[in-house]
Amino acid sequence: xxxxxxxxxxxxxxxxxxxxxxxxxxxxxxxxxxxxxxxxxxxxxxxxxxxxxxxxxxxxxxxxxxxxxxxxxxxxxxxxxxxxxxxxxxxxxxxxxxxxxxxxxxxxxxxxxxxxxxxxxxxxxxxxxxxxxxxxxxxxxxxxxxxxxxxxxxxxxxxxxxxxxxxxxxxxxxxxxxxxxxxxxxxxxxxxxxxxxxxxxxxx
Numbered sequence: 555x556x557x558x559x560x561x562x563x564x565x566x567x568x569x570x571x572x573x574x575x576x577x578x579x580x581x582x583x584x585x586x587x588x589x590x591x592x593x594x595x596x597x598x599x600x601x602x603x604x605x606x607x608x609x610x611x612x613x614x615x616x617x618x619x620x621x622x623x624x625x626x627x628x629x630x631x632x633x634x635x636x637x638x639x640x641x642x643x644x645x646x647x648x649x650x651x652x653x654x655x656x657x658x659x660x661x662x663x664x665x666x667x668x669x670x671x672x673x674x675x676x677x678x679x680x681x682x683x684x685x686x687x688x689x690x691x692x693x694x695x696x697x698x699x700x701x702x703x704x705x706x707x708x709x710x711x712x713x714x715x716x717x718x719x720x721x722x723x724x725x726x727x728x729x730x731x732x733x734x735x736x737x738x739x740x741x742x743x744x745x746x747x748x749x750x751x752x753x754x755x756x757x758x
Contacts, residue, residue: 563609563618567625570605571633588729595686595733596740598650602626603681603741604748606656607673611752616664619677623656645696646706651688655681670749678745682737686730 606619627649634647659677666672696702 559613563622564625566605566609567622568629570601571626571629591686591690591729592733592736595689595729596736598652598689599655599682599685599737599741600744602652602655602685603659603678603745606659606681606748607677607745608748608751610660610663610673611670611749614668616660616668619656619659619663620653623652626652642706643702645702648692648696651685651692654688655685658684674745674749675742678742679738681745682739682741683734685737686733690730 602623606622609622610616610618612618630647630649634644634649637646638644658680659673662677662680663669663673666676
């Protein structure tokens with residue numbers, strides 16, 4: 555039964571990766587690169603926290619959230635390798651950084667002696683705050699994102715999404731700060747939703 559549970563976690567983590575991988579292609583939306591980064595930060599932090607906290611509370615084991623994020627990361631690296639095998643450059647796909655944020659979620663659960671409410675409030679906040687920061691650091695390691703976008707546009711992009719000329723969203727002074735602020739606010743109720751899914755599904 556335990557094996558079935560962990561296999562189920564793998565299946566859902568893979569599916570959540572498929573849902574988030576397109577949101578991660580903010581590099582290719584060059585007209586509004588930083589606006590896209592803010593939207594990406596919110597979508598990634600909420601998608602991570604709802605699945606990670608669900609399975610962490612489901613197993614009751616601190617570390618399950620990191621396990622969940624690791625599966626998502628491995629799966630995305632496989633996708634990155636597939637694009638690379640097709641002849642695209644190594645930097646064509648940016649793999650989102652989920653693991654450190656999931657570790658903070660695990661830490662909040664473990665440090666409060668497996669307190670569900672602390673995991674929701676503290677863990678959800680930490681995920682929302684940290685994920686944009688880790689992903690911006692990740693972006694710094696990528697070779698000239700705009701060059702990648704113009705030389706190698708995604709074959710799945712519709713014509714109206716094809717990059718024309720780079721524009722910076724003037725509305726945002728700091729995409730990391732805005733993404734972290736919005737992510738921290740939204741990740742908490744989404745974490746609560748993930749926790750609630752356990753009581754809907756299983757009468758514990």
